[in-house]
Amino acid sequence: MDYSLVVAIELLREVAGLILIATGLAVIFGMMRVINIAHGEFMMLGGYTVVLTTKWGVNIWVAILILAPLVVGVFGILVERLIIRHLYGRIIDSLLATWGLSLFLIGFVTVAFGNTVEGVSTPFSSFSVGRYSIAIYTLFLIFAAIAFITSVYLTLRYTKSGLIARATMQNPDMVESLGINSKLVYMATFGIGAAFAGLAGGLLAPISGVVPGMGALLIGKAFITVVTGGAAVVAGTLSASAILGSVSQAVTFATGPVFGDATLLFVALILLRLLPQGITGRIFTRSV
Amino acid sequence: MLRAISKDWLGAGFVTVIGLAILFFVPVLFDLFEVLQMTKYVVLALFVLSLAYIWGFGGILSFGQAGFFGLGGYAFAVSSINMGQTTVPFLIAIAVAALFAAALGYFMFYGRLSDVYLGVVTLVVTLILWKLINHTAGPEYVIGTARLGGFNGIPSIPIMTLPWQPDQEMEPSHMFQYFMAILIGVYVLLHILIKSKFGRIAISIRENEVRTGLLGYDVRLYKLAIFTIGGAIGGAAGAMWATYQTFVDPNIFSLEWSALCLIWVMAGGVGTLFGPMVGVLALEYLSFQLGQTDFINNLIIMGVILIFLVLLLPKGLFPTFRDFVTKHWNRRHE
Numbered sequence: 001m002d003y004s005l006v007v008a009i010e011l012l013r014e015v016a017g018l019i020l021i022a023t024g025l026a027v028i029f030g031m032m033r034v035i036n037i038a039h040g041e042f043m044m045l046g047g048y049t050v051v052l053t054t055k056w057g058v059n060i061w062v063a064i065l066i067l068a069p070l071v072v073g074v075f076g077i078l079v080e081r082l083i084i085r086h087l088y089g090r091i092i093d094s095l096l097a098t099w100g101l102s103l104f105l106i107g108f109v110t111v112a113f114g115n116t117v118e119g120v121s122t123p124f125s126s127f128s129v130g131r132y133s134i135a136i137y138t139l140f141l142i143f144a145a146i147a148f149i150t151s152v153y154l155t156l157r158y159t160k161s162g163l164i165a166r167a168t169m170q171n172p173d174m175v176e177s178l179g180i181n182s183k184l185v186y187m188a189t190f191g192i193g194a195a196f197a198g199l200a201g202g203l204l205a206p207i208s209g210v211v212p213g214m215g216a217l218l219i220g221k222a223f224i225t226v227v228t229g230g231a232a233v234v235a236g237t238l239s240a241s242a243i244l245g246s247v248s249q250a251v252t253f254a255t256g257p258v259f260g261d262a263t264l265l266f267v268a269l270i271l272l273r274l275l276p277q278g279i280t281g282r283i284f285t286r287s288v
Numbered sequence: 289m290l291r292a293i294s295k296d297w298l299g300a301g302f303v304t305v306i307g308l309a310i311l312f313f314v315p316v317l318f319d320l321f322e323v324l325q326m327t328k329y330v331v332l333a334l335f336v337l338s339l340a341y342i343w344g345f346g347g348i349l350s351f352g353q354a355g356f357f358g359l360g361g362y363a364f365a366v367s368s369i370n371m372g373q374t375t376v377p378f379l380i381a382i383a384v385a386a387l388f389a390a391a392l393g394y395f396m397f398y399g400r401l402s403d404v405y406l407g408v409v410t411l412v413v414t415l416i417l418w419k420l421i422n423h424t425a426g427p428e429y430v431i432g433t434a435r436l437g438g439f440n441g442i443p444s445i446p447i448m449t450l451p452w453q454p455d456q457e458m459e460p461s462h463m464f465q466y467f468m469a470i471l472i473g474v475y476v477l478l479h480i481l482i483k484s485k486f487g488r489i490a491i492s493i494r495e496n497e498v499r500t501g502l503l504g505y506d507v508r509l510y511k512l513a514i515f516t517i518g519g520a521i522g523g524a525a526g527a528m529w530a531t532y533q534t535f536v537d538p539n540i541f542s543l544e545w546s547a548l549c550l551i552w553v554m555a556g557g558v559g560t561l562f563g564p565m566v567g568v569l570a571l572e573y574l575s576f577q578l579g580q581t582d583f584i585n586n587l588i589i590m591g592v593i594l595i596f597l598v599l600l601l602p603k604g605l606f607p608t609f610r611d612f613v614t615k616h617w618n619r620r621h622e
Contacts, residue, residue: 033404035404035407035408037411083595083599086599087598087599091403091404092349092403092404092407093598093602095351095404095407096550096554096594096597096598097594097595097598097599099351099547099550099594100590100591100592100593100594100595100596100598101591101595102591103544103547103587103588103590103591103594104587104588104591104592104595105591106587106591107585107586107587107588107589107590107591108585108588110585110587111585111588216415216542216543217419219415220411220412220415220416220419223408223411223412224408224409224412226408227404227405227408227409258419258420258423258424261416261419261420262416262419262420265412265413265416268412269395269409270395272395272399272401272405272409273395273398273399274399276399276400276401276402276405
């Protein structure tokens with residue numbers, strides 16, 4: 001009984017983690033069909049923001065929930081203005097440019113802060129379930145992911161800006177002719193996607209610590225979740241995270257962490273073989 | 289028409305002659321250290337040919353070419369340590385990389401994944417390989433007598449021998465010549481392949497996939513074949529890299545290697561075979577020189593170069609230069 005509860009919480013944690021790291025990427029991909037390869041490094045910047053600002057005495061919740069998304073979001077807008085803006089309609093080129101950005105950021109942070117793991121202390125303690133102990137922060141992560149994806153859904157579904165965003169995803173020319181500057185929408189979307197990455201990095205920093213190369217460990221999962229999910233931001237991310245997260249975590253429990261990731265990829269490959277446009281390309285096609 | 293074809297062969301012949309000149313004269317003219325350094329460029333030039341071919345002449349942009357490079361390296365390391373010779377392991381390395389490319393290609397091309405998805409899947413597959421190999425540090429991960437060693441890598445990989453002299457380890461200058469001969473051979477074969485019917489269909493797929501399919505060619509099969517050839521070349525380069533270093537570690541699978549390969553191709557120019565090889569030489573020499581001053585991080589340089597190339601020189605250095613020259617040439621002769 002205790003053990004199954006622990007397994008359930010771990011499954012949820014994995015799913016929650018995938019939702020957090022993939023949503024920012026999904027927003028940018030759904031809007032512009034661009035996969036931002038520097039997404040992992042955006043998360044790394046979010047993590048470093050939390051580590052540095054808490055060192056300077058900022059409250060950790062302010063650092064995670066406000067500063068990390070803010071800093072990375074502003075950085076994202078800067079990147080959009082300097083690089084991405086010139087490459088709309090050239091999808092492959094924008095992938096390559098964001099890859100260049102990713103290399104640059106890893107190099108830059110390595111030079112600035114050194115190639116060592118920096119940590120922040122985890123807020124909250126842990127509680128015990130029978131013989132097992134579970135960090136309260138894990139539960140917080142799960143609730144944060146639920147609250148996060150719910151608010152993204154509500155924003156896209158029920159607000160004016162959400163409506164504009166969805167319309168631009170479907171038909172940018174039509175939106176232009178109705179008097180909305182789609183370039184501005186793209187800029188805002190890229191900024192928001194980056195801010196989501198910053199938030200994810202901030203939330204994960206207390207668990208895993210931060211290191212310049214941490215992006216590479218996260219992006220693989222994020223990418224595969226987004227392409228498996230397909231174009232719809234919320235439904236795609238949710239369904240893909242749920243399937244991939246629970247399968248990989250179940251395998252991890254059975255055989256150890258090495259094959260968990262490999263299974264995640266293998267399931268994703270099979271899903272893509274069956275549904276080349278991702279899950280939401282065939283099922284839930286009318287969802288957000 | 290006839291003139292255009294002969295002009296094309298002239299270029300390839302010229303490159304081959306340069307290659308043969310390098311093969312014969314470099315070991316005579318340069319000292320040991322420089323020959324070793326240039327052996328590295330030769331191996332990397334073969335590696336870059338794998339991507340230059342599939343991207344430039346098949347329109348397949350693989351973000352995970354390092355995966356085949358690494359698989360080739362590891363397959364060579366494991367099998368040569370087990371077998372105590374190097375000729376069969378070299379072939380095994382090529383076969384392993386080619387088979388892996390074929391299996392992966394089946395999922396991607398028969399799933400009709402688009403460009404973006406293709407890039408992401410190849411990239412993630414390489415990441416997973418990197419992670420898997422990193423986790424094999426324990427003593428239980430043994431293939432025959434070779435321990436995989438996880439993040440410590442596999443040390444003391446045998447030095448390659450010539451197929452007809454299996455008892456004699458190659459000297460550095462002979463290794464340089466052997467590798468250079470392989471590079472020239474692959475270059476010529478690829479050139480013949482590109483000019484053949486197969487190659488022309490591959491180019492038409494790159495230009496317009498739907499139309500080629502409607503003309504009755506099985507696009508998926510052609511792409512699978514191109515990708516597999518690219519994987520095999522990448523695997524060969526990986527095996528050569530392993531024997532050159534006498535060591536492989538999991539970082540051979542890292543994103544940096546895949547990115548470097550892309551940068552070399554982009555710098556040299558997509559759609560040529562010669563340009564990317566020059567790209568390797570120029571950029572590796574540059575980073576070798578910059579590596580001597582250690583306050584500049586190599587990744588920063590590579591990142592900036594990649595962004596710069598995408599934004600300002602999307603065609604690459606060599607084609608830009610070639611177009612510039614032919615434009616002026618034509619103007620003068622009008």
